[in-house]
Amino acid sequence: MIMNNYRTIQTVIVLLSLSFWGCNDNLTIDPEQYLNTEKVISTSENLNKILNNAYGTARASSSYGGGINLASELIGNGGDLSWNGTYVGPAEFNEKAMLPDNGFVEDIWMNGYSVINQANIVIENLEVYTDPDEKSTKEGEAKFLRGLIYFDLGRLFSKPFNASAPNTQLAVPITLAAVIDPYTLESPARNTLDEVFNRVVTDLTDAYNKLPASNSFYANKYSAAALLARVYLDMGMYDKARDMADEVIRESGASLTGDFAGAFNNDSNSSENLFAWQVTSQDVSINDNNTFWAGRDFGGRSGNPDVSIEDQHLEIYDDPNDQRANFFYQARGMATTKWKSQFGNISFIRLAEMYLIRAESNFRLSTSIGTTPISDINTLRMRSSAATYLIAIDLETILKERKRELAFEGFALFDAKRLGNEVGSIPHNANNLVLPIPQRETDANTNLVQNDGY
């Protein structure tokens, strides 16, 4: 009996010690939370999901979910706004004293290039699409996003564009190749602003040509046209800006909302949205337009709204009945109602901007394509219950109207640079109105030259 027991034990030992020589197979484990790159880029369904993600990345708080808007409004702030928040990054924007380690600047850069790479992945693998319409649409959307990011990165990281001279000032590196393999990594140098803007126009023109007139909440033909109008205006190419804006007004099917409030804080796109970033309560990245601009009870941060509106701003409204003059609420400080809803979509290109572009361009070119400048301006004023102009208007009136209409929507710095306006007493082409190349980037890529003044 005892001998038997020992024999059993010995058999068990032999079995135990041999059984694991064959468990090498156990070392191959497939991830359950992730898909392999090869699998992802081989089907059009998956590429569509990358493109969808590229919209989400662009909408993240770092970029169009608040970061770029905040940079433009605070750097372009000449006293209309007050920064009450605790974050150092925006405080540096407001003070016009950015440091290369500014986290908001780094986020704008990193997130922007993440969108560009996702767009590049889609564009580089278009051959997997079998439906030519779908292929054309997806290429158009990818180029819309890529063009958009290059446009804003170009404007933020370089000296102002000069319509009448070569723009050899350094902007940002242009990368058009998808990076999914570490062996293709490069350390690119910065391209000039001319090169960057040429790329923007090429991409957006492609997008304009390839996109359908209607495309759910994604970019469509008129989103691209409207963005092109914005780009041409920035480049001082008023005829093209005017024509694009005119086409959008005539053909996009978009219409101004019945009142000013109708254009904002909507859960789904309004009739005047040519393009809007979608926000839901389930998003991973919060809407920083709301976080920094709204009162505490509406999703903003404690205390004052981080960005409060100062009396100086209120002086631009010329009619107390103007809905825009009353589009504010008290939340310890004065807050704009534009970003009141925590989960409302972010209106990004509104039809109202097209009227302003057409009016300004027509005025500058002394033309009346579509209609006269005064008529466009009055269209906007009527919508907001402001008294219409009866006599001839000048450029200053048009630009003031532009400010009334588009305040806090991210135009402040770019308009100052475009129009040659001082910010407070700082000249429009000053070093400190240009973002520094993020320190992280100059550390990781020695081919990048830092901007003057940093």
Add this chain to the structure above:
Amino acid sequence: MKINILFLFTSILFSSVTMAQEKDISGVVKDGEGIPLLGVNIIIENTQSGTQTDFDGNYSIKAAPGNVLVYSFVGFKPRKITVGQESTINVTMTVDNELDEVIVLGFGKQSKRKVTDNIASISSDEINQIPVASMQGALTGKAAGVQIQQINGKVEGGVKMRIRGISTISSSQEPLYVIDGLPLINDDESVSEAPMNPLISLNPNDIESIQILKDASSAAIYGARGTNGVVLITTKQGKLGKTKISVNTATGWSEATNKVDWLNAEQYVELFTEASANSYGADDLWLTEQGGYFDDMANGLDWRTGEVDTDWQDLALVKGYVQDHGISVSGGNEKTLFYISGGYNNTEGIVRGNTLERYSYRGNIDHRVSDRFRVGLNSSLSKTHVKRLGTDNSFSTPLQAIAQSPLSPPYLSDGIVPNNESTIYYNFLMQQYNGSWNVNIFRAIMNTYAEYEIIPGLRFKSEIGYDNNSQLDEYFAGSLTESASTNGYADATSVQADKYNLNNYFTYNREFIGNYDLEVVAGMSFEESSRKSQYVAGTGYPSDDLQTVDSASEITAGSTTRTKYNFLSYFSRATFSILDKYLLKGSIRYDGSSRFGASNRYGLFPAASVGWIMSEEEFIKASEVVSLLKFRASYGVTGNAGIDNFASLGLFRGAAYNKTSALNPYQLPNKDLKWERTTQFDVGLDFGFFNNKLTGEIDYYIKNTNDLLLNEPLPGTSGWSSITRNVGSLENSGFEFVLNTKNIVQENLSWTSSLNLSTLKNEVTSLPKGDIISGRNLVREGETISSFYVVEYAGVDPDNGDALFYTNTLDANGNRDRTKTSDYSQAERVIAGSPYPTFMAGFTNNISAYNFDFSFTFQGEWGASIYNEGGKFQSGNARYEDNQTLDQMNRWQNPGDITMVPQARMYSTNGQQASTRYLEKSDFVRLRNLSLGYTLPKDITQKFSVDRVRIYFTGVNLLTFTDYSGYDPESTYDNYGNSNIQKGVAFYSAPPAKTYTIGLNIDL
């Protein structure tokens, strides 16, 4: 009593008669605490005759006067007694905790005398009854070359144990923890950025001993996970003899080791009024006017008459409270040993609202089925409940309250509801009033084994271990908190991590004729670790009393995850000793892991060591002075596999945009990813002098790590921020010195001291892609890892109060330009310190006198610095409206003022940029722990049938000597707790606790 005297009397009478003849000798053998020992071997020297003690420690033997009786018992020093006239010989045996101490190794044990490795060994005496909730905390200062630091003063906070420096940049820096042969789960399961200590659920009082394997020779048997050292934990087991019941109960209180001086209301008004005047002119009274900003802050109270002066620091750092109770029952006979214990710890932290409560149980059993077959089970269960706080970077963490203005009252006029109406920032009291964050951790660790002797000398052992760590996090923020806009927010996160481990190995032991000893261990190990998590979040609650997601009006987020990794390993070790003098050891381990690319899945980790016990040589053996002299040298290879489970694959992860599905680029592939390899050379000398009254060790090591697993930052233009690659190498080297002395050894008075000193030099030796800079820390070839890299502050311009910086531009000769400039962008960053100490020391003393025992440990670290990332807010000459440290009152005011604090300019930058202004040396010496005990005399306790009663006082961190002006030289930013590069940064980081407890031990 009477009988004994009579017996003794007769014995003496008869002794003369029976002289030189064999007679009966009897007696009792007890241990140092008076407990009878069962199974003590007693033999007459140079004969075959002998006996053993019985259950009550009694023995009897026939021996003749002049014979020598040898008493021996495992774990005790053998005693020799020459038989004289007496017939009763009572013997007290003392525990042998010296050179023949048995050291636990990976997969075996060895007598310390024959060990050729560098292993620090810490016994239960040294760690029990130190009232800290974490096992690691009790080890601080006890072992040379081991730095242990809790990130900051939150009770559950992560602990960093650094054994012989930092051997990696991006891979895991944590040692491998092994409990009774089972590698422990040691993953941080914190749902926030601030890490939690994964070992918080272990009860330190269950630990018998801890061995820290420091050199490659000892750690290489753990191959791919040996680089950061291995911590072997052995839990308590019953001892042969009478069943022992021990009760320990302690209770005490705690407070912050340090507080910082902040401005009071009057000083705040003075400084900010001046700062505003400097920025906007003295005529702009926006702060002080009626209805101005100060009135806003004061929320209706009159700051002008001193109606409000809030000390926010006192609201955040409170008096803590500690309770620790434990009971254990242990004992056994020749066949079975057992240990059962239960423990309860309740720690209320010094940071308001932070508590920990732990219930733990352990049951260990070891049973001999036969002479050849042994089985056993070690098991433990624990439940830990932690009330957590936000990270150092959240307004809801208490210590961020120091940023609030002293003009803001903490509560509304009712004195109950926190004031969140007029504070500059979110009031943390609101989070505690209207929110909660509870974490429950359930941990089960089981390890069962069977050992069988196949033939004499050849044993087979099979161990099956299982470790389960389940954690549930429940967070709620009500309608008054930062989640007001969504009418409340709640989430719940559940994690189940488990690991099973199978070890099978043979041990062959043989003594060859002529005093040659051979031991060979060979076997395999398989380990599988998996982790699952579930998360759900919802907003919109009908009432603040309904705090679970069940009541949410909208589910806003949810996720579940699964992941897994495996290790398959084969190992072997041979030790050979010749004539008890020459020692040889070699080991090899072959490790495979699912974490690596298919082409580099396996790694080979060899090690070898030699030892020479010189004191066994004739030329020293005779010496009266030298009792031990042993030379050791070892060389070996270890690895580091502490990377993500799928780090070699190119991956995309599920995401969403507008509630439609999306795929997000997650990771670049790297098929060539392989193990990080560390080769370590160690040379050492163990010594003992004057009959081992003075013993010690001297070691030098040099540790080279190659193929570093590096998260290399990529140019962001690629769309990626980093990739894990095998690039670069680094080196750690240092001296370690241990000296133990027995200063006084007398019957009723003993005093022993133990000193350990260690140096550390860390250098990045190769970094092909150049510098890695992360925040304030730099990794650069030729420098210490994570060196501070900031602009150098040059003080204040006496003429205008501008902050100045040294430009420090390099000229052609490599010299730094020491010109001062007020233009920050003109100043270059320089290396200005390191977050790691270059010299560490620990000094422990144990004194016992009659019934008193007294021990204390001093610990010190030198050479490290801390950068205060919050400095720009806290000590920023009133740039932001945050309250300021008192030293900011020394600001520049008038031309000619000489000060280091620039002119106060509200909302205008003047010296708040990152610079050495906020970098400080953090050298310190600390009275880490102190304990004083009194044991009641036996004759009193025995009246109550109690073996021992001891009353004690213990203190932790009672004294700290440092010039560091921040909260504490050991408290750092918990958001960076899991960062390998961003080190030594403080940001509203709470100091550790200073704890006082009074306790009672009772042994029945």
